[in-house]
Amino acid sequence: MSLDRLEVEKIAHLARMQVSGAELDAVAEDLSDILDLVAQMDAVDTAGVAPMAHPLHMAQRLREDKVTETDQRDHFQAIAPATENGLYLVPKVIG
Amino acid sequence: MHNKSIAQLSASLRGGEFSSTELVRHYLERIKNLDERLNCFVTVAGDQALQAAEMADQRLREGNAGPLTGIPIAHKDIFCTSGVKTSCGSRMLDNFVSPYDATVVERLQNAGAVMLGKTNMDEFAMGSSNETSYYGPVHNPWDTDRVPGGSSGGSAAAVASRLCSGATGTDTGGSIRQPAALCGITGMKPTYGRVSRYGMIAFASSLDQGGPLTRSAEDAAHLLQAMVGFDHRDSTSADEPVPDYSATLDEDLRGLRIGLPKEYFDEGLDSGVGDAVMAAVDEYRKMGAEVVDTTLPNTGLAVPTYYVVAPAECSSNLSRFDGARFGYRCDDPDSLEDMYVRSRGEGFGPEVKRRILIGTYALSAGYYDAYYLKAQQTRHLISDDFKQAFDKVDVIMGPTSPTTAFAIGERSNDPVTMYLSDIYTIAVNLAGLPGISVPTDLVGGKPAGLQIIGNYFQEAKLLNVAHRLQQVTDWHLAVPEGF
Amino acid sequence: MQWETVIGLEIHAQLATRSKIFSGASTAFGAEPNTQACNVDLGLPGVLPVLNREAVRMAVRFGVAIEAELGRRSVFARKNYFYPDLPKGYQISQFELPVVGRGQVEILQDDGTAKTIGVTRAHLEEDAGKSLHEDFHGLTGIDLNRAGTPLLEIVSEPDMRSAREAVAYARKIHQVVRYLGICDGNMQEGSFRMDANVSVRPYGDELGTRAELKNLNSFRFLEKAINFEVERQIDRLESGAEVVQETRLYDADKDETRSMRSKEEANDYRYFPDPDLLPVELDDSFIASAVKDMPELPDAKRQRFGQEYGLTAYDAQLLTGSEALADYFESAAREAGDPKLAANWTNGAVSAALNKGGLDITSSPVTASMLGVMLKRIVDGTISGKIAKQVFEGMWSGDGTADEVIEAKGLKQITDGGAIEKIVADVIAANPRQVENYLAAEAAKQQKMLGFFVGQVMKQSRGKANPRQVNELLTKKLRG
Secondary structure, three states: OOOOHHHHHHHHHHOOOOOOHHHHHHHHHHHHHHHHHHHHHHHOOOOOOOOOOOOOOOOOOEEOOOOOOOOOHHHHHOOOOOEEOOEEEEEOOOO | OOOOOHHHHHHHHHHOOOOHHHHHHHHHHHHHHHHHHHOOEEEEOHHHHHHHHHHHHHHHHHOOOOOOOOOEEEEEOOEOEOOEEOOOOOHHHOOOEOOOOOHHHHHHHHOOOEEEEEEOOOHHHOOOOOOOOOOOOOOEOOEOOEOOOOOOHHHHHHHHOOOOOEEEEEEOOOOOHHHHHHHOOEEEEOOOOOEOOOOEOOOOOOOOEEEEEEOOHHHHHHHHHHHEOOOOOOOOOOOOOOOOOOOOOOOOOOOOEEEEEHHHHOOOOOHHHHHHHHHHHHHHHHOOOEEEEEOOOOHHHHHHHHHHHHHHHHHHHHHHOOOOOOOOOOOOOOOHHHHHHHHHHHHOOHHHHHHHHHHHHHHOOOOOHHHHHHHHHHHHHHHHHHHHHHHHOOEEEEEOOOOOOOEOOOOOOOHHHHHHOOOOOHHHHHHOOOEEEEEOOOEOOEOOEEEEEEOOOOHHHHHHHHHHHHHHOOHHHOOOOOO | OOEEEEEEEEEEEEOOOOEOOOOOOEOOOOOOOOOOOOOOOOOOOOOOOOEEHHHHHHHHHHHHHOOOOEOOEEOEEEEEOOOOOOOOOEEEEEOOOOOEOOEEEEEEOOOOOEEEEEEEEEEEEEOOOEEEEEEEOOEEEEEOOOOOOEEEEEEEOOOEOOHHHHHHHHHHHHHHHHHOOOOOOOOOOOOEEEEEEEEEEEOOOOOOOOEEEEEEOOHHHHHHHHHHHHHHHHHHHHOOOOOOOEEEEEEOOOOEEEEEEEHHHOOOOOOEEOOOOOOEEOOHHHHHHHHOOOOOOHHHHHHHHHHHHOOOHHHHHHHOOOHHHHHHHHHHHHHHOOHHHHHHHHHHHHHHHHHHHOOOHHHOOOOHHHHHHHHHHHHOOOOOHHHHHHHHHHHHOOOOOHHHHHHHHOOOOEOOHHHHHHHHHHHHHHOHHHHHHHHHOOHHHHHHHHHHHHHHHHHHOOOOEOHHHHHHHHHHHHHO
């Protein structure tokens, strides 16, 4: 399995992560090597094997519907890159 | 002072031999003098530590101290600590001071343990050598040209060089056990769900588990005792009774059935490490344990399966690092898209990026079945291997890592070779089982680890088995020269 | 060519829990920005979700109400995409295994016949925050108070064939969630949001390419947007162009839909089971406790109103529009002892007055019992139906109870035969020509002409004479 530059660019876009043109070839090669490793899974027939998402066979616990949190806005926003009037600021959302 | 075990320190503190403040000062001094050569700590929280020590001394004076009161420990920099930077080894969180405490941090604090600082780690716990940290590699105290293992390399090296009496770590594919082995200490990954993941920055949620790194199994029992237990803030936390881990440490091992999986002793294993592991197994034979051959036929699937499951979960877990509400934001973003791609592109290092990209790919339209679904199925097969093995044995033993510590830089440009260094530890995470690594005899002057794997929630048994070895051998007492 | 419209709806109902679906922050509407966004809602590093029992209970109630198969084992999945109002970079939703499976509701069509609309599924998920685009030096402000509010996304089958049917379906779902008390249904506040998938096809053909219409925050806009979109698609197809699969935004000011993004840019959401949450298992006891206080649902109530009170299907439909209205009617009917009369008044005068005043039934100045007492006065002959209108107006403007208004304004019906007899005699005496004409007319015509005299008598009595008595007396006197 090998990925080309174009595919890496597509994945990088999905992940919203800059991969510079200079890095693309090296990244494509690394990812291809990892996919080769991963391809060893194909050697086993897994037809009929139930997928395992969790190590424990537990069911989801349910919380009581109670308000337990208080306003900590100032505390939380002290670590924010940009805020104004209690809002988080980000570059304009277009559209 | 720094050569004493946690139990010994606790006794000295209660006996008034020295105060927690003196003890903490002593460790801070050691860190100041020695850590330059090791780079174990990202943050040393001296002032907070001394404050906490004072409170511990108060409790000691009042006579309501617990076994950990006043004991200086370090937290892997993946656990959120309010008021002290939590970087996760990443530029992304270089400016991040968590507004809340992780459950593990809170519990150890309530137990009276004193946090000296936060330890270096592979970026977002992704690595087996501690070379992916934004803060530079950690050096192995046994040979500073070599890696300490990872991702909890800072914790392992700090405990091995006695810069703290114990430390926390996290283990997603071997990140506690492998550095423990490479640094010659004891490291335990508990059963998935045993230690709360709340406040532990997620790498791969279905695999991550916190645990202790200490100089002995006895110390591990003390530290683990304070870390475990049900947490209503973590949906995957297990509501299982917590035994007294120290109470059963000395139990007799006659009749213990030890399984040696043949797949863990294959051609990939360094022969010196293999001999050291077998020497440890022989000690158990002498104690009356029964050694049987066992098989984990799908062992070869573990690394490939892991490198789908872990990256897939990480690609999603790390989406929250987007420059909007905390952490790194690139300079002068000219659009929302630009803020995302540059903050993430500049904030994450190459290994984290590789895993996010692989995970994104494995979950993307058209590939989900071939990768993610397939890996969930092979995960099931791997888990079933253990189930069958535990029908016939009480514990499984083998090497923790196929080799001793490798040189810094040796594998950093070859991700796949690096990934294979976790071949014996990864399956345990996929199955969610508990595992512990204890030092064997040195191999060519360097530490190696015996891995002991137990059935679900058998932490007490693992600590008992590990402790008995440490009663009949002095391997765990070896200390690196110069520290 | 004859075109057929095909519509499916996706409805997002905010569940009326106190706290969020995965955190203990409040869901109250209208707080200062980000004061109800806790560390879990902000997606801070290390936080974990824990599921709110009440949200599951509400979803189960909905599932039972629409006769759906319940997902005995449902799984939360992550829907991955980047947007500033989505703090974690993924929305926790349900994908393969929703909590509510296939179900159905009935709608009444314009011709009065019923039609069944399939509900494909309903799943639990978390709401996103809000982006505020007012000018913050060219930046966007993000308020995450809404992030993590529980939503039930209700997805219909493409079973609707007109905008009217789509509205009837949406109203039906709105009615059900409000009856169940699981959603306040407030569209202005975004508690009940609708998206429509619209396509057209030549009759009997395979499904055409659909457009997804967003931002439909009232039933009126839903209807208008679909109608606009259907026209647009037919125009395109008839002119030889194609319909593009895309998301379109309805602009109420211009009454048109316009393209938001096309399929090429469609996201690859990379759904996978959320490893921070475990499968939700519904056992019999949970389901039993969730439905143990289920209210009577609109359909059952409507049928009962028809059978028990002899109401027309139309009246019953109107009266069961909301539980509060149905309750109002029933207590007025009980008080009055005449359900049909109570139905006429509730659907007539009461509804009209509420509409005029922009009020809800729960804030009506004339309570159900006040109305009931007034109706009882009609039944027992104290006032006539006509006078009752004055009494109602009096009550509405705060003049007191029916009896107080009747007393204060002297509206009591005159039933004293002597008094009426006198007025009748006066009217006959004052209109000799009309009497003459009356007597000369045929019997059939006489009945009609009697109306004139009745009118005169009522006028003289200022409406208070008992009409039945007036009729009888007039007939007797004129013929006599």
